[in-house]
Amino acid sequence: MYVTEDASNGSFNLKALSGSSGYKFGCLAKIVNYMKTRHQRGDTHFLTLEEILDETKLLDIGMKQKLWLMSEALNNNPKIDSQDGKYAFKPKYPLKDKKALLRLLDKHDQLGLGGILLEEVEEGLPNSAKAIKALGDQITFVSRPDKKKVLFYNDKHCQFLMDEEFQKLWRSVPVDSIDEEKIEEYLKKQGISSMQETGPKKVLPVPKRKKPGGQKRRFKTHNDHLAGVLEDYSEGVPAKKNH
Structure with missing residues (x-):
């Protein structure tokens, strides 16, 4: 300062x-x-x-x-x-043309990185509006809750026809303004287990037993009925007594 x-x-x-x-x-x-x-x-x-x-x-x-x-x-x-x-x-994504943008979106898709913000594309690609328009349906847009748009690679190899009856069932399920807890509760009532329950359970480690400290180990004694008969010969054999 x-x-x-x-x-x-x-x-x-x-x-x-x-x-x-x-x-x-x-x-x-x-x-x-x-x-x-x-x-x-x-x-x-x-x-x-x-x-x-x-x-x-x-x-x-x-x-x-x-x-x-x-x-x-x-x-x-x-x-x-x-x-x-x-x-x-120096933009985050330096892009020369529409082909460079398409390669970048394709790479993000293959690596599972998702899409790229439109503002970041506009920042790094000269005349971005013209390039995006030329790419047409090779890319797709998704709007986030904060109104920002995200560009994704539109992989046509992943497109398939869905049965109309299944689409009707899918659209008939009301999930608007429902959080994950309410959805999980609904699934339980219908007898359906959520993915959270079917996943591998965490095994808690078994606590080790602590050895008791400060106590002398007690050994079990045998032949208690011969306690008064046994003699100590550590200092030699005693002389025989005369009867």
């Missing part, structure tokens, strides 16, 4: 600080948006900083801001690609 000091009274000028910072990042945002726009219309070649400032009408920018853009801001921005002191827009 850079702090400016007002020479007139020695106090820190926070207003000037926030204004300077806001101006810098405002210029950066304008440059990134412009680079994205030119990429989308097909101008994907690299530009020098002077060319960018000229095309964005940022000719009054100071040398300090230029150094910041070249040394930090543009080089570290995830949406900007830099090569030999020149810059271009």
Whole structure:
């Protein structure tokens, strides 16, 4: 963080600080948006900083801001690609034409990665609207709850005819605004087990028995009825008594 000091009274000028910072990042945002726009219309070649400032009408920018853009801001921005002191827009999916888009969607489908957001396709594919229209039914759209559209590869090898009677049964089941718990409860009432129940059950490990500590082990003794007859011969055989 850079702090400016007002020479007139020695106090820190926070207003000037926030204004300077806001101006810098405002210029950066304008440059990134412009680079994205030119990429989308097909101008994907690299530009020098002077060319960018000229095309964005940022000719009054100071040398300090230029150094910041070249040394930090543009080089570290995830949406900007830099090569030999020149810059271009770097989309998530760099696509050259409609064939590249179709290959990308097909790859996502084969790997089970799902679809790709329309806004990400529009970001990386120049003249995307024209390319998407040309692909026709080779791709399909799905709208998410947040209104964002997702593109999927329309694999025609997976298409098959469904019996009309089965379609009627499928459409007759009311599942609108029903969560998973209610659906599971309905299936149980109909005598149908859910996938959650038919899956492999988790086997809990059997706890090991702890050995009792601090207790002496007791051994079972034998021949208790000879306790008064047995003698100790550890110190030699005793002499015979005279009767």
